[in-house]
Amino acid sequence: MALELPTGTGKTLPGLVIANWIRITRTARVAYACPTQQLAQQVAKVAAREGVPAVTLVGSHSLWSTLDKAAYEAAEAVAVTTYNTIFNSNPHLAVPELLLFDDAHAGEQYVGEQYAIHIRRSKNEKAYSDLLDVVAPAIDGIPLQRLRDYTPDPGMYRSARLVIPLRQPEMVSRLDAVLAQLPAPWTFRYSMIRDVIPSCMVYVSYGSILIRPVIPPTSANPVFTQAAQRIYLSATLGDGGELERAFGRPAITRVALPSTTPTPRSGRRFFVFPELAEVTDPVELARSIVLSAGKALILAPDTNTAISTARELAQPGWPVLGIDDVEGGMEGFAALPNAVCGLAARYDGLDLPGDHCRAVVLDGKPDADNLQERFLSQNVRAGAALAERVRTRVVQGAGRCTRGPNDWAVVIVMGSDLTTYMVRPETRQNLDPELQAEIEFGIQNSRRTSEVEILDNVGTFLRQDDSWRIDAEPIITELRNGATVTPPAGSKALAAAVKDEVEACALAGMGEWKEASARANEAALKLGKGGDALRGYRSFWLYLAAVWADQAGTVTTDHTLRQSALAYRAQAEAAAKPSMWIRELAPLPSSQPQALSSASAVAVAAVAARLQSTSIPKVAALTAETLSALRERKPTVYEPALTKLGFMLGADAQKPPGSGRCDSTWCWDHQLWLAIDAKSDHEPAGLVPQKDIRQAGDQLRLLKADRQAADIPPDSATVIVSPKPAVDPTGAAGAEPHVHVIHPDGVLALAEAAARAWDALASKRAGLKESQLRELVADHFSQEGLLPEQVRDRLTANPVASR
Template identity: 50%
Template structure:
């Protein structure tokens, strides 16, 4: 037989992806979508007309509005233009398989390139490299130490709003203590020169309940010996650490170490993606995102200085179904978990999402499942959701999977959002809990919540119940500024759900769920019109500080790239400029600005060529301390730069250390002190208000304050005074249980307490920055009452008070054991300072711990 073959491939040239779709040349199957939605056509048309050559482009397609088909059509249009290989990347393998199924359904030639490259089909790999098919892969196949994909003309990133989790986290070594305690101990020993003996002891002992010790920042580059040893130790670690380390080894000096009892993470704050040839040499990168906030989230997550945003051409985003939000923590009865189980039991089919570990999330799913109801987890859906989607019943628990799960129609009607997903990794936890830089995470957090809530509403006719479970996420939704940052449709659903959960009898909640899930005339006549009323008043407002953060993103990314290359002086200059821009956000971005200034100071020190530059570095560190003010207690844990004077204590901390030293020098009876500490902790574990108040005053005295219960009707339960430096009043509502909201009366009472204390002392006003604390296990204040609170009124839990009591007990145990042998006054002061600092018990640290939840919105 003669030679056979194909003639040269011919490609039709269409003006836009939309016309390619309408041409009928794609071999679509009978299961293909009936047609493009209006907004999908608008998006791909605008891309062809305006942005075909834009190097970095973000397309906004809200959750449930159909991102995959437009993304595939753009990818196929570019491929047919014979401009080079095209890659379509997804966060997970499961989602990659899902995209492949969609591509084949729509007639788009595609191959799956996931897992180890050794298992890829050679012919399929050649098709992708030769632009005969689109390569569908995962983010991890691109962002690794040795990617095997071809250098593409175009990369499309699906669910790009999850970039930090699937890109930034790839550039780092993460060691989880419960999985690998030996490696944790080896690395901990390596970085131990940065840690006090007290902290090492706490990290090596039993789990520490103190929330303030959750994450600590270390910068190994300031100690060249530690940096060299860390490099040597990490280089000896086995898989998977050796592959993780290969991603950052050349820039290890720029990396941060985030240390907690549960793990260690070593990474730069922003990924050096410029080193990745697949990513950086692509002709174009398109980011399909559910939301295009103005805070620079995409730039920071992908390490690109500038990403052009192309929002939906239509003013009104497409509706993605109807959600009934429920807040079990607000319902009457105080049994949020029990009510959630009853809600799940209405259908015996639910998706449970959480940022906890897979084991904990799956355990939560099991707790909500009724007898004989199947419980599924991560391993059950590794190859797809069909097993769960097609099952008549079942509860699926997934950790950190807020994206890429499509459960439309009858596949699932109930989603449980378990807790606020604000700290997926240690870097997030540090920014949120220690650096007071949550403004930098606001866009990321909001997107995770919106994405999670939309897993079961994938089209305009879908409907699902969204159960918002947990005190932290309930408090999040209580703040008007958080609600107003949502799209108006979602704002209305949240407002409707809040109103119909607060104080509602559990039986009535279940009746409402049943009515909603029937979705018949009763819902259309009694529910839908009320949601529509809330929708009329809803207006989207960008979160505070977003514009300033967005303006800083480009120079911030460039600064980290320079630092990764060791160009310290230029990196410091860029980061100083980023800090200046971030500062335009005012108080909302103050903590993040302080962090940037500190890093800029360290980098200037690392690159300093003379004493003038070293002095400039020390000045930047001082500016960081001023920017962070009382809230930046993490700065006191950082080692001084060589030549720098010891960072002076805040005046309130000086007063406390002095009071404790004087007490130690006095007629002290150790057994009496130990007994008083025990009584204090017992009192603070009770609900009885009189006993609890006495425990608070004892606690204040052990913290070095002049503590007392002011006399008179309507006065605070305990006042803590540190000279004229700062005061604190505490209203103890220990008898309140978490099944409700803080009443307006409590807020108004707290507003007056500091002024009354000033009058007692014949002063015009209390010291600046003095807080008034309401201690209660009520979740939050009613959004309608919260604006009545003064800006210095905060809500703290009884658990936080108990943690502080436990920590100050440890402080005094250390002092009673060791201080007696310290004769020199200055030596004793230094020791007291050190012990209190390590246990988070300096007044500045205690105030930081008690003022995490300001009641007044936007304050």
């Protein structure tokens, strides 16, 4: 069962009371598991203070005290331990009657990583290279070349590609052979997944490779499964089955707080959004706020971001601490008069109450804790399936410096992705009313506010003087009273599907491919009831159903199963639209070569014809001029380059006539249209205004009139190009679903890919027949992500409309 004990209620003491009561009344062994050794030490201190007999069993079992181990096994004391003491290849903890998990909402991070092999290129180039060689046959030529280059490609660094070894000739055995040769600590992780290697996914980026099953096979762990009872203590139980996915359990009974329970107060937070303010440098504003607070905790999704931001926000001479400095506890940081501490993915379990720290910086949206999350979020667009864990990380991170009802701290929100996420009304509506009010108050006092005003407000807040109590608190109270909590979109369908997801992965791990496919399809059917919010995640499970059905057909020589696999794959691709992630994967062995779509055929024919009529020097001039112009902010330079880019992409590209029109339209016959509305001269701060969003909503209808078309082609879109970090929430609420926003860097990356393709094709076209040139164009454009549907996919990752 899972018990909801929100931040501010003090989960440790109730957890210890339950643990000790079970130990005494049943004369039972009880283990209390924490995510990290640092948290285990904190729990042990609370147990000692409250008189609960407890022993700490963490780290290597060979170093455990014999007396402590004996006290636990004799049920004379509660064993305080860590997740990885339980979830490892050879757990030495005697099976408990009760196994209690603290901070269970962080389970995906601390359980999933035990069933995964993560190879960082920077730390083990040979292992990375060996694994890349194994999966290379499933990756297209140009992306593979970039992965192998010594010079990092920014796009490959930020992205993640999926490889499924199961349906590639001999790839499973080759993968297993390479993993078996890895030294410690990977040896232990390999032991965890050795029996389920055929069902594992491989995620590849320039910086690392991750091998793991979709859901960890925890049922094979004796300490976990043989415990008579498992209790999960969570700050938020969620509505979408996140606990089940994290711990690999098909069902967990939830005991939520009664509706009559008062919302616990965990102190007051003043949110500041530097990128919404009227400032020239958001980082400098954040730095000034940290100076006012005296110190700050910086939390980011990755170590590089955490440390680089910490260094940027520190004053000269201030210590900059990292994970190695605080692994044993936060006391050293808390004792310093001035300091910053940058930590990666540590949104839970850090207690900095009172004057220990009055500022926390959240830098970057925590939706890519690992490559599987990155792939699901960016490629599959399954954000709704990840929403619960992202929301929990943000909430937990924001509360690290407010540990009691009378505490207070500034929360600085940095990064355009996190800023955009938090200003969206649908994000805030899922939070408790108090936090909704604090964030809304922060947005109101950051938007179009000068640096002087913000720093003055921060000073008033940090002093907690009468001005704050008289002027600010009544507004927050009013906002809280008017707030309502709305369940996330698709949460019921996610909860309904989780049992089938867990069982499908367990069956795949046992090689029961036919049954695994059926369960995956059943999960997809239930996810379908979640509507558009779960389309991407549904496509992922349909594709797994296809892979496993194809494997079952091969093993059993059942042709009907292989036909089912093709049907599942077709359903997956339909559900994924407009995303094209499935077409980037290696085809199933039973698949026929896929023909170009109508829009892609139009683009390929146009590009081939344009290349034939353009000399190599003119191609070089065109690509250079286009790239140069798209690096500018001046509209008179930037906007014409959009039409040149559309020309290079094989579209009928032009600047539409008349006032109030977008800056370029790209039309691939009547198959797909894109309207590009450039706001390159926007300042990189604040919000895309409502008037720009409203104007964008008309562009496809106006284009339809221009072309005298009966209708607008399906999946057509309007794209606002702006460097601003977020859009006006009022505009987002009324935006049409075809309107999207992208940073100019995204358009530039598209142009760079088009320039590479044109330069390469120009040098290879000599002596080719028209059909051969078209085939070459199709191949290069597909691998560079330049076919019309791929272009739409690249430009429409961020819809403006609230969902």
